[in-house]
Amino acid sequence: MLSTVLTAVPADSDWINFDVAALAQNFWSATFDGLTFGAIYALVALGYTLVYGVLNLINFAHSEVFIMGCYAVFFTLSFLGFGPSAPNLSFGAILINIILALIAAIVASAVTAFLVERLAYRPLRKRNAPRLVYLITAIGASFVIQYLIFLWRGPLPEPALTMFIPTPIFEVFGTIIDSQQIVIVVAAVIMMVLVDQFIRRSRTGRGIRAVAQDPDTATLMGVNKEKIIVTTFIIGGILAGAAALFYVMKIPSGVQYNGGFILGIKAFAAAVLGGIGNVRGALLGGLLLGLIGNYGQILLGSSQWTDVVAFVVLVLVLLIRPQGILGTSLGRSKA
Amino acid sequence: MSTTDGPTPLPGAKASQAAADRQSKKGGAGTSADATHKKGLFGAWSEKWQAMPRQKQWLYLIVVVLIAYALPVINPPILSTEPGNDFPLALFSMAVYALVAVGLNIVIGYAGLLDLGYIAFFAVGSYTAAMLTSPDSPFVKIPYLWTIPLAIVVAMCVGVILGIPTLRLRGDYLAIVTLGFGEIIRILATLIPAMKGQVGFQNVGRPPGEGADGIPIFANSNGTPWYWLTLTILIIVLFLAGNLERSRVGRSWIAIREDEDAAETMGVPTFKYKVWAFALGAGVGGMSGALFAGQVGFVNNQKFDIVTSILFVAAVVLGGVGNKVGAVFGGALVAYIPLRFTAIAEYKYLIFGIALMLIMIYRPKGLIPARQRLLAYGQQAYQRVRETSAKKSAVVTEKEV
Numbered sequence: 001m002l003s004t005v006l007t008a009v010p011a012d013s014d015w016i017n018f019d020v021a022a023l024a025q026n027f028w029s030a031t032f033d034g035l036t037f038g039a040i041y042a043l044v045a046l047g048y049t050l051v052y053g054v055l056n057l058i059n060f061a062h063s064e065v066f067i068m069g070c071y072a073v074f075f076t077l078s079f080l081g082f083g084p085s086a087p088n089l090s091f092g093a094i095l096i097n098i099i100l101a102l103i104a105a106i107v108a109s110a111v112t113a114f115l116v117e118r119l120a121y122r123p124l125r126k127r128n129a130p131r132l133v134y135l136i137t138a139i140g141a142s143f144v145i146q147y148l149i150f151l152w153r154g155p156l157p158e159p160a161l162t163m164f165i166p167t168p169i170f171e172v173f174g175t176i177i178d179s180q181q182i183v184i185v186v187a188a189v190i191m192m193v194l195v196d197q198f199i200r201r202s203r204t205g206r207g208i209r210a211v212a213q214d215p216d217t218a219t220l221m222g223v224n225k226e227k228i229i230v231t232t233f234i235i236g237g238i239l240a241g242a243a244a245l246f247y248v249m250k251i252p253s254g255v256q257y258n259g260g261f262i263l264g265i266k267a268f269a270a271a272v273l274g275g276i277g278n279v280r281g282a283l284l285g286g287l288l289l290g291l292i293g294n295y296g297q298i299l300l301g302s303s304q305w306t307d308v309v310a311f312v313v314l315v316l317v318l319l320i321r322p323q324g325i326l327g328t329s330l331g332r333s334k335a
Numbered sequence: 336m337s338t339t340d341g342p343t344p345l346p347g348a349k350a351s352q353a354a355a356d357r358q359s360k361k362g363g364a365g366t367s368a369d370a371t372h373k374k375g376l377f378g379a380w381s382e383k384w385q386a387m388p389r390q391k392q393w394l395y396l397i398v399v400v401l402i403a404y405a406l407p408v409i410n411p412p413i414l415s416t417e418p419g420n421d422f423p424l425a426l427f428s429m430a431v432y433a434l435v436a437v438g439l440n441i442v443i444g445y446a447g448l449l450d451l452g453y454i455a456f457f458a459v460g461s462y463t464a465a466m467l468t469s470p471d472s473p474f475v476k477i478p479y480l481w482t483i484p485l486a487i488v489v490a491m492c493v494g495v496i497l498g499i500p501t502l503r504l505r506g507d508y509l510a511i512v513t514l515g516f517g518e519i520i521r522i523l524a525t526l527i528p529a530m531k532g533q534v535g536f537q538n539v540g541r542p543p544g545e546g547a548d549g550i551p552i553f554a555n556s557n558g559t560p561w562y563w564l565t566l567t568i569l570i571i572v573l574f575l576a577g578n579l580e581r582s583r584v585g586r587s588w589i590a591i592r593e594d595e596d597a598a599e600t601m602g603v604p605t606f607k608y609k610v611w612a613f614a615l616g617a618g619v620g621g622m623s624g625a626l627f628a629g630q631v632g633f634v635n636n637q638k639f640d641i642v643t644s645i646l647f648v649a650a651v652v653l654g655g656v657g658n659k660v661g662a663v664f665g666g667a668l669v670a671y672i673p674l675r676f677t678a679i680a681e682y683k684y685l686i687f688g689i690a691l692m693l694i695m696i697y698r699p700k701g702l703i704p705a706r707q708r709l710l711a712y713g714q715q716a717y718q719r720v721r722e723t724s725a726k727k728s729a730v731v732t733e734k735e736v
Contacts, residue, residue, distance in 0.1 A: 127696075136648065139691070140695065144689055144692065265514065268511050272508075300526075308522055318500045
């Protein structure tokens with residue numbers, strides 16, 4: 001009986017193949033590409049982390065905040081005449097166009113984040129609703145935004161736009177690093193340092209930390225809690241808008257009505273990996289997850305494996321170290 | 336850390352008790368505007384129902400069940416989804432949605448755990464049935480009916496594997512992990528060659544039996560027997576869920592939902608019961624998946640969208656979180672509306688998404704709110720309270736006389 005079962009079960013090769021040789025061969029290119037993706041994840045993860053730090057809730061609609069930014073980038077660039085092939089423009093002109101797209105994305109994402117807070121979170125806060133209700137409303141909001149886009153733009157991804165052809169800048173370990181990778185990683189890190197400093201040094205940042213630590217006491221001390229919450233959502237939106245620009249730069253064909261969903265899960269996994277509620281943890285988690293995802297993708301042979309790997313990482317982190325690598329919360333981070 | 340709290344029990348309990356008192360005094364007219372306002376759309380009916388003697392309740396239930404069984408034969412003209420969609424098949428899909436909603440209600444409604452990837456368990460059940468009966472699969476073949484219990488077991492195992500890392504933490508983590516899992520299962524079905532991606536499995540098995548003309552009774556296009564099978568299973572599951580709700584386990588779930596810390600302090604092993612709720616919910620999901628796979632006869636990776644998961648949540652929320660009758664109603668409604676009103680079928684996600692938000696903000700207890708009675712003593716205590724209040728009022732009237 002057992003032997004018949006064994007012969008009836010498909011062979012190993014029908015399940016999962018590990019291609020170690022490919023990983024060894026492409027290790028460094030996978031590393032640099034992974035860091036680029038990681039920077040994008042980290043920017044989105046910050047949005048999750050900030051809202052989680054202040055409200056202790058996962059903002060399920062954050063993936064939609066991100067995808068609205070992607071659409072804004074798409075529309076701005078198509079309006080400015082960008083198409084599938086890279087435009088024949090001077091460096092300065094391209095830079096100006098990209099900055100315009102960045103502004104559009106930031107505005108779109110920040111407005112979406114603001115609206116989500118107003119429509120899905122604030123009415124509940126007034127009613128002092130239980131947690132479960134927040135989560136369901138947030139997922140409802142995410143769903144509604146997704147399907148509004150679906151009804152408007154249809155199920156297919158938008159046509160790809162090329163902003164510029166990446167030019168090789170220098171070579172490390174036999175792998176060429178191009179301008180696109182450098183732009184994304186450097187810009188993302190700069191933005192994150194700015195946010196980190198903003199939260200640590202500015203008056204509003206102190207308010208955010210105070211609300212994260214103890215909302216009631218913060219209110220008694222004269223912090224305007226509602227204003228702080230809105231600000232937090234908007235900061236998350238701004239970062240998601242920036243991430244949207246880099247995402248469209250990296251994956252031009254990724255602008256789709258449900259494109260934010262899986263990226264949202266990955267960004268959340270990144271936030272948990274670094275320690276949710278921790279601003280620096282988001283950066284670390286994002287970069288690590290980008291690396292792990294890219295190695296997994298090459299090891300297992302299909303780009304969709306990144307999603308599976310990210311998910312497995314999330315479950316493993318929750319199992320082994322649920323507080324994440326850095327672990328401290330937003331409220332307790334040093335002044 | 337009160338992670339997953341539902342509505343507080345006390346005000347509701349008081350209100351329903353007060354309403355019941357009023358009922359017993361008035362002699363069960365049950366149309367007080369106050370009660371209707373507090374108890375949702377069907378509040379008056381609900382009150383009336385609770386005031387009925389047990390035998391009468393059973394009688395009405397039997398009539399309702401008989402009507403439910405007769406529906407595909409009667410094919411009532413206004414309710415019918417024809418000509419757009421075959422009515423028995425629509426009924427089957429309503430019954431499957433209702434079953435899913437009852438299963439999900441155990442997780443969301445009783446234990447207060449938000450499972451956003453319920454479709455994953457549905458998919459696990461479907462694949463279990465498909466891979467063990469379809470000629471396209473290299474596995475051993477077993478009769479279709481055996482795959483139903485097997486689908487329950489496999490889905491429960493998956494539920495436990497997912498539940499153990501996440502259920503120790505706050506409820507939010509469970510929500511996002513299940514949401515991710517709902518998508519991952521589809522990607523896995525695409526990526527793992529043995530699961531055949533979009534090609535899928537044809538000719539999934541069916542229960543035995545052939546009609547006089549040699550056509551199998553459980554043919555894919557014949558919704559009626561499938562509907563009857565699912566309805567029977569649904570009724571059994573409703574009974575089991577009802578019994579669980581009133582048992583020690585059910586009381587623990589409610590305690591966990593209302594205040595996890597307090598429950599833990601009172602000696603409820605919260606983690607254990609949360610895993611149980613999650614696994615049982617997964618089991619019901621797996622079973623519905625196996626039924627669905629059998630009726631459709633074809634399983635591939637396209638059938639399990641994460642958005643359908645959100646529809647399932649909408650079904651539970653619409654019906655009333657924590658109320659199994661509400662879940663049946665919500666599930667059937669979510670399946671029925673796009674099939675009946677084909678003009679708006681395209682907008683169903685948008686409609687249910689908006690409904691999800693509006694209900695949660697303005698009527699968090701759903702269309703048929705769960706009765707917040709003292710579950711520890713169940714109906715008996717409730718009865719006794721009513722009796723004493725009736726006696727009191729009787730005493731009062733005597734004195735007045």
